[in-house]
Amino acid sequence: MDWAAIFxxxxxxxxxxxxxxxxxxxxxxxxxxxxxxxHGEFMMLGGYVAVLATHHLHVPIWxxxxxxxxxxxxxxGMLVERLLIRHxxxxxxxxxxATWGLSLALTGTATMLFGNTTVGISSPLPGITLGAYQTxxxxxxxxxxxxxxxxxxxxxxxxxQFGLCARATxxxxxxxxxxxxxxxxxxxxxxxLGAALAxxxxxxxxxxxxxxPTLGAxxxxxxxITVIGGGSAxxxxxxxxxxxxxxxSQVVTFFSTPVFGEVALLLxxxxxxxxLPQGITGRFFRRAF
Amino acid sequence: MAINRRTFLRxxxxxxxxxxxxxxKSLSAFAADDAIKIASLYDSSGGLDIYGKPIVDAxxxxxxxxxxxxxxxGRPLSLIKYDTQSNMQLYAQYAQQAALKDRVAxxxxxxxxxxxxxVRPVLDRYKTLYFYDNxxxxxxxDRNFFGTGVTPGQTVEKLVSHVTHKWGKKxxxxxxxxxxxxxxxxxxxxxxEQAGGSSVGIEFFPLDVTNFGATISKIQEAKPDFVWSALxxxxxxxxxxxxxxxxxxxxxxxxxxxxxxxxxxxxxSPEECNGILICQNYVQELQTPxxxxxxxxxxxxxxxxxxxxxxxxxxxxxxxxxxxxxxxxAGSIERMAVVEALEKGISLDLPSGKVSxxxxxxxxxxxxxxxxxxxRRLEVVQSFAQQAPSDTAAVCDLVKxxxxxxxxxxxx
Numbered sequence: 195m196d197w198a199a200i201f202x203x204x205x206x207x208x209x210x211x212x213x214x215x216x217x218x219x220x221x222x223x224x225x226x227x228x229x230x231x232x233h234g235e236f237m238m239l240g241g242y243v244a245v246l247a248t249h250h251l252h253v254p255i256w257x258x259x260x261x262x263x264x265x266x267x268x269x270x271g272m273l274v275e276r277l278l279i280r281h282x283x284x285x286x287x288x289x290x291x292a293t294w295g296l297s298l299a300l301t302g303t304a305t306m307l308f309g310n311t312t313v314g315i316s317s318p319l320p321g322i323t324l325g326a327y328q329t330x331x332x333x334x335x336x337x338x339x340x341x342x343x344x345x346x347x348x349x350x351x352x353x354x355q356f357g358l359c360a361r362a363t364x365x366x367x368x369x370x371x372x373x374x375x376x377x378x379x380x381x382x383x384x385x386x387l388g389a390a391l392a393x394x395x396x397x398x399x400x401x402x403x404x405x406x407p408t409l410g411a412x413x414x415x416x417x418x419i420t421v422i423g424g425g426s427a428x429x430x431x432x433x434x435x436x437x438x439x440x441x442x443s444q445v446v447t448f449f450s451t452p453v454f455g456e457v458a459l460l461l462x463x464x465x466x467x468x469x470l471p472q473g474i475t476g477r478f479f480r481r482a483f
Numbered sequence: 484m485a486i487n488r489r490t491f492l493r494x495x496x497x498x499x500x501x502x503x504x505x506x507x508k509s510l511s512a513f514a515a516d517d518a519i520k521i522a523s524l525y526d527s528s529g530g531l532d533i534y535g536k537p538i539v540d541a542x543x544x545x546x547x548x549x550x551x552x553x554x555x556x557g558r559p560l561s562l563i564k565y566d567t568q569s570n571m572q573l574y575a576q577y578a579q580q581a582a583l584k585d586r587v588a589x590x591x592x593x594x595x596x597x598x599x600x601x602v603r604p605v606l607d608r609y610k611t612l613y614f615y616d617n618x619x620x621x622x623x624x625d626r627n628f629f630g631t632g633v634t635p636g637q638t639v640e641k642l643v644s645h646v647t648h649k650w651g652k653k654x655x656x657x658x659x660x661x662x663x664x665x666x667x668x669x670x671x672x673x674x675x676e677q678a679g680g681s682s683v684g685i686e687f688f689p690l691d692v693t694n695f696g697a698t699i700s701k702i703q704e705a706k707p708d709f710v711w712s713a714l715x716x717x718x719x720x721x722x723x724x725x726x727x728x729x730x731x732x733x734x735x736x737x738x739x740x741x742x743x744x745x746x747x748x749x750x751x752s753p754e755e756c757n758g759i760l761i762c763q764n765y766v767q768e769l770q771t772p773x774x775x776x777x778x779x780x781x782x783x784x785x786x787x788x789x790x791x792x793x794x795x796x797x798x799x800x801x802x803x804x805x806x807x808x809x810x811x812x813a814g815s816i817e818r819m820a821v822v823e824a825l826e827k828g829i830s831l832d833l834p835s836g837k838v839s840x841x842x843x844x845x846x847x848x849x850x851x852x853x854x855x856x857x858x859r860r861l862e863v864v865q866s867f868a869q870q871a872p873s874d875t876a877a878v879c880d881l882v883k884x885x886x887x888x889x890x891x892x893x894x895x
Contacts, residue, residue, distance in 0.1 A: 200700050207696065306884050310528040314724060316752045321730015330728035333696065368646045401695040403721050403730070408529075412691070453660075455691060455697075483602035 196325030202449065203324070207333040209440030210340035215413055217343055217391030223421050225364045225384050226429040228279060229286060229440050231293040231391055234410025235300035235351050240267045240393030241405035242304065244271060244347045253269045255443040260339075261346040263397030264390040271389020275382050283381075296409060296468065304407035314404035337415055339398050343391065347429055350483055360384055361483065425473025434474045438462065511702045518561035519554070519816055521546065521803075522581035523590035524602065527593055529569025530690065530717045534594045534743035534795055537874040538616070541796035542591060544784055552853035555810050564586065571601055576731070578602040582609035588816040589806050591616055591799055595715070596663040600890065601728030603628060607888055608854035612818050616802035617795040618740065618764070621846075621872065624879035626822060630846045631802040632795075633764045635670035638740050638851050642762035643674040645711035645853055646738045651708025652680030657722065658713035659741075660687035666892065669738070670874075675766060681706045688714065693721040696706045699729050712739040712759075720747055727755040736760070740742065747855045749790050759856040764849045765797040766861040768794055774834040805840060805847075826881075844879045848874035 204273025219233045229234075238261040247258035278296065280287045317332035351357035362370040363380045396409070403409070420439060420440050442462045449457030470477050501553035523542050527536035547560040556561055563585055565577040574593065581587050582605065587613040593599035596619050606613040609628050613682045614629050621634035654675050658664035664687060672682050686698055702710060713721055726732055738760045742748070746757055767778060782789055808831055810816055813824035836850030848871050854861040878891040 197704065205699060306529075310532055312530075312533075312720060312750075314750075315722070316755060317724065317728035319728070323729065323730070327699065327700065328730045330696065330725060331730070332728045360583065402725060404717065404724070406717065412693075444697065447694075448701070451686060451688070452694045454694050455694075468564065473504055 196327050198323050200327045200329055202331060203333065205441055205444045206315050206337055207254065208444040209436050210337040212416065212420050212436035212440050213340040213344065213432055214395035216417040216436065218388045218395060219417045220421045220424065220428045220432045221391060222385055222388035224426055226362060226381055227251055229290045229360040231290055232300060234414035235297045236267050237387050237396030237413050238304060238393035238405065239408065240396030241400040241409060242308060244397035244400050245405050247316050248315050254351055255315065259397040263424040264394040267393025268386045268390030272382055272386035276387035301407050301410065308407065310407060312404040312406045317401040322421050325437060336398055344429055344433060423473055425475030427475035427479060427482050431475040463469045486659050501659055516593040518559045520563060520587040521583060521868055522563045522565060522587040522590045524565045524567050524574060524577050524590065526569040526594060527566040529568040529657050531594055537793045537796035538799045540785060542694055544781060545800045549807055555807055571598060573600045573893065574601045575605060575731060581610040582606055587611060589614055596620060597661050600646055610818060612821060614802040614806060616798035617730055621874040622878060622893050624881060624891055625888040626881050626885050627726065628845055629825065629888040631850060633804060633849055634846065634872050634874050635667055636872060637870040638762040639670045639850060640674050641851055642738055642740060642853055643671060643874065644678055645865065646709055646760060647675065647678040647680050649735050652678065652835060653707045654680060654683040654685050654709055654711050655702050655705055655707035656711045657686050658683055659715040659719065660689045664713045668717055671711050690716050691718050693718050695725045696724045697721050697727060699781045709736045709738055712737055715741050720751060723751055723755050734884050743861060744795050746793060748861065753858045758857050760853060762851055762853045765792040765794045766852060766863060767792045768861055768863060773832060778835040797835055799840050804833060805829060806832055822882050841872055843882050844872050844875045845881060846875050
């Protein structure tokens with residue numbers, strides 16, 4: 195019974211991790227159709243902001259993870275959008291090249307500034323006991339943040355003016371402009387939001403894995419796989435893809451090693467894309483967002 | 484003035500003569516530069532830099548110390564440092580470069596066993612002396628090779644018998660997934676079974692894995708008496724972070740011969756690693772007059788806030804000192820002369836204790852100490868003097884077979 199509880203908790207934790215990894219990319223790719231290859235580096239920046247703010251500026255850890263990291267990376271994302279992405283709308287290959295160059299530049303800058311050693315912060319939550327087993331209290335926190343992020347995004351898209359304009363711009367930018375929305379400002383804010391979510395993801399996962407300049411490279415593949423597997427809907431797509439992949443990878447990890455868990459995730463992604471080329475929400479949940 | 488053939492030939496002859504005169508000048512300057520060249524190939528960046536940086540510092544310190552004493556054979560020493568960036572290809576490339584381009588007298592190289600086995604055949608082929616200065620899984624039998632680090636027969640056996648008495652007889656082993664991790668795991672299993680215990684679970688992780696959540700649950704399900712960690716590198720440090728996040732620190736003890744080699748006890752917080760038992764040849768906290776003086780000199784060179792002098796760093800320092808003694812006794816830096824001098828069983832008193840070369844195996848007889856991690860320090864619990872490299876000696880006899888040049892896997 196305890197074993198089942200721990201098992202399910204870890205599966206939900208794996209799903210939550212995938213959600214946090216990919217929601218930022220889902221916002222940028224799903225809403226703006228921009229392939230942001232610097233997404234992993236935004237997460238790395240969020241991780242560094244969290245670690246440095248906690249250790250050097252002595253900001254309380256919760257504030258640096260939940261407030262400071264997303265805010266800093268979001269503002270940086272808006273800057274990137276203004277300087278780089280804005281000029282390349284509609285040119286998908288060019289944005290790929292530009293954002294890839296950006297990711298290399300960010301990795302190099304981080305290596306120069308922070309060195310190539312893993313830094314980390316201690317998990318601020320105690321372990322929790324489930325019967326005979328101990329597990330990480332921080333895992334529950336990750337799940338809580340993932341749920342909050344998804345609910346927040348849903349509320350933003352459903353109930354706010356910005357969400358309405360963003361959805362309209364996503365569907366038909368010129369008609370939305372004709373109706374009075376400002377696509378340039380919407381794109382800017384959306385990219386900033388995607389970057390902020392990436393920063394949040396990186397900061398929340400920092401106590402578990404440590405932060406190193408090459409962190410982005412290890413996250414980007416899974417983020418892309420989840421987003422493409424999920425399809426064009428931002429929230430439902432991410433959730434369904436993260437759910438499918440998270441369950442498969444964690445179950446296989448439990449019965450063998452983390453390496454095979456990764457292999458299983460990648461094989462599942464191949465099968466999924468073959469069967470559902472438009473992603474999960476290309477076929478199911480079509481009208482959701 | 485129009486350039487005709489005569490003026491062209493004249494001016495080019497003059498400039499050619501002038502250039503060659505200049506280069507003759509620099510050639511003669513070269514002849515006066517008679518420094519003995521030593522190469523170091525270590526990872527000062529990338530995932531293994533936690534090991535590499537202190538080692539390079541120790542070698543720099545050793546070179547400076549030897550130069551302050553007048554160098555070797557009246558010549559200064561020059562240390563050529565190669566950063567292999569945790570990348571195997573660079574090990575092969577730089578080893579070749581050090582042997583062929585720089586023509587060094589000795590190469591100190593390699594942290595992981597994988598990198599050692601890349602470098603060793605290259606240096607064998609190009610007949611350059613090779614010192615491998617940190618702990619590994621044992622078994623290398625090669626006359627061109629000297630190992631100054633501890634092997635499982637020296638440390639694992641002692642630590643296993645200590646912890647099976649202290650904590651219990653069931654072990655769960657988590658190890659890095661490459662030759663070192665696999666072989667050390669086999670040793671741990673053997674010694675645990677010799678002590679009447681059993682291994683209730685074994686898991687291997689490639690060096691870049693950071694997700695240990697499922698493993699931590701599996702460890703709890705298996706209910707061992709203690710965990711043995713042969714995890715290596717920066718990414719594997721997240722095991723200790725996640726262990727503490729799950730609240731397991733203090734509930735289930737950990738023993739390791741790899742922990743602290745990369746200053747994990749400094750990088751991690753005390754709550755994440757207090758209570759771990761390690762067994763090493765050297766800890767900075769050793770209270771001998773030689774070590775206290777060494778630490779003082781090291782700190783005045785690198786700053787009193789230098790994080791920690793690791794066992795691997797001390798291994799490099801000891802390796803350099805042993806080689807220097809071999810050169811002095813041989814009276815030359817020529818490879819076979821130094822090898823034969825070292826094979827006479829050179830013995831030195833160094834900060835970790837007395838270090839002697841064992842002629843039959845080209846490994847060292849070393850003191851080992853069991854220490855406990857406590858608040859970013861390593862507190863010595865028990866010491867064992869002069870442990871011979873019994874595991875390598877069981878398979879290797881270079882006195883009888885001097886042409887041997889391979890690594891034996893010790894049959895378990």
